[in-house]
Amino acid sequence: MPASERQHVLLLVDDDPDFRRGMLRLFRHFGEPLGLTVLEAAGGEEALQMLAAQHVDCVLLDYMMPGGSGIQWLQKIRALNERVPVIMISGEGDQSIATDVRRRGATDYLLKTAISPESLMRAIAGALKLDPDSLL
Numbered sequence: 001m002p003a004s005e006r007q008h009v010l011l012l013v014d015d016d017p018d019f020r021r022g023m024l025r026l027f028r029h030f031g032e033p034l035g036l037t038v039l040e041a042a043g044g045e046e047a048l049q050m051l052a053a054q055h056v057d058c059v060l061l062d063y064m065m066p067g068g069s070g071i072q073w074l075q076k077i078r079a080l081n082e083r084v085p086v087i088m089i090s091g092e093g094d095q096s097i098a099t100d101v102r103r104r105g106a107t108d109y110l111l112k113t114a115i116s117p118e119s120l121m122r123a124i125a126g127a128l129k130l131d132p133d134s135l136l
Contacts, residue, residue: 008128009055012040013047013073014062014089019112023060030117036124044073051080058127061106063090063097071104078105085127089115 010027014020020040027038039056041047043065050056059077063070070088077086085107090097098109107127110119124130 007035007037008057008124010036010038010058010060010124011047011050011056012038012060013042013044013065014040014060015043015065016062017042019062026117026120030121034121044068044076047073048076048080051077051084056081056084058107058124059084059086061086061088063088063093063101071101074101074105087123087127 010031012020012023014023020042024038024040027036031038039050039054041050044067047059047061051059061070061073061077065073068076070090074086074088077084086105087108087110088101088106089110089112091112093109093111101109108123110123
């Protein structure tokens with residue numbers, strides 16, 4: 001079955017409801033036709049519960065959230081599921097943060113201000129080990 005025909009479940013974890021709403025709109029437009037289903041969690045605890053209860057192919061994780069940093073939640077996600085790819089997203093950052101989160105197990109790091117449909121789909125394709133053109 002071609003990658004674009006397989007359902008992929010993404011978990012978007014961000015405490016900002018406006019950002020989640022915008023991302024869900026983007027995924028409805030670009031992701032649903034490609035077989036991407038998006039679940040959302042407003043925080044790390046909710047994300048851990050969802051990961052424990054159902055299959056998730058990729059996590060989009062905010063770097064700064066109440067109740068712990070993205071690094072702390074990344075470590076907890078890794079303890080629960082060491083194989084699920086995690087793409088860290090942040091409103092601020094620099095190369096040292098990107099290097100640090102990758103060293104700690106994140107698959108990729110994206111700045112919220114620089115996210116485009118193309119960059120997001122390429123990051124997801126890379127995390128899922130798919131041909132990027134299958135998601136674009």
